[in-house]
Amino acid sequence: MLQFYGSPQSSSGRTQWMLEECDVEYEHIVMDLREGNTRTPEFKAINPFCTVPFLIDGEIRLSESIAINMYLAERYKPALLGATLAERALIWQWSLWGVTNLQAAALRVMSHRHALPEDxxxxxxxxxxxxxVNQMLSVLDAALTDEFLVGQRFTAADINCGSAVNFADRLGLTQxxxxxxxxxxxxxERPAYQV
Ligand SMILES: N[C@@H](CCC(=O)N[C@@H](CS)C(=O)NCC(=O)O)C(=O)O
Structure with missing residues (x-):
């Protein structure tokens, strides 16, 4: 069975959402970051990056939520990866934009408003x-002319980018x-999101 190492309130939510959309069975190993669960020698031995999410699927061992999600979709739910080369390219575009641009900026907001020690x-x-974030969301807002981001149906772009936008929303940044x-x-509203 798949083994998914994750932690609440981290990038792991993106992967758990994908696992649920793929409708595969998996064992969820919950890691407590505050307790240093990712820094133990045992975990380092299986995942030298010492981060979550982390996935084991047979011989495959994977870090990085976008890599994990694209792997899961390709293996278990290829329909989430788009029907054409153009759709697949756009799915990558929104996935990478969401994590490297939008989420990174939203993280800076969180760090300097809430997370870092006050001084x-x-x-x-x-x-x-x-x-x-506001400027980036203007671009997204203009692109959202359909129900979903790419190809007028739910794809990995909605999970990968949506989870980053969800984070920005929790910080009150989507108004x-x-x-x-x-x-x-x-x-x-999707059942897989709600798990
Ligand atoms: N870019 C990576 C980020 C992975 C990452 O840095 N995860 C953090 C939690 S969000 C982590 O495991 N940190 C280890 C720790 O705090 O001990 C991804 O998208 O998976």
């Missing part, structure tokens, strides 16, 4: 990052982007 927070960094908020509501 290390820099309000200007948070403000600049919030503005960057003023109605298409984005409506899309998020549609995604949250």
């Amino acid at each position: 290390q927070r820099r309000p200007q960094i948070a403000e600049n990052a919030a503005q960057a 003023g982007h109605p298409a984005t908020q409506a899309w998020l509501e549609r995604l949250r």
Whole structure:
């Protein structure tokens, strides 16, 4: 059976959502980051990156949520990867944009508004990052002319990018982007999202 190492409140949510959409059985090994579960010699021996999410599927051992999700989709639910080369390219575009651009900026907001010790927070960094998120979400909002991001049906792009946008939303950063908020509501209604 698949083994999924994950932790609540981390990038693992993206992978658990994909696992549920793929409708595969898996063992969920819950890692407590505050307890240092990812830094034990036992975990380092199977995952030198020492991060979650982490997946074992037979011979395959994978880190990085986007890599894991694209692997899972290809192996267990290829329909999530689009029907044409153009759709697949767009799925990659939105997946990578969501994680490397949007989520990274939203993380800066979280760090400098809430997460860092107060004496290390820099309000200007948070403000600049919030503005960057707002500009990025304007692009997304304009692109959301259909129910879903790519090919007028639910794909891996909705999971990969949607989980990053969901994070931004939890920080209160999606106001003023109605298409984005409506899309998020549609995604949250999916049973696989709710697990
Ligand atoms: N880019 C990676 C991020 C992986 C990552 O840094 N995970 C964090 C939690 S979000 C982690 O495991 N940190 C280890 C620790 O805090 O001990 C992904 O998308 O999977």
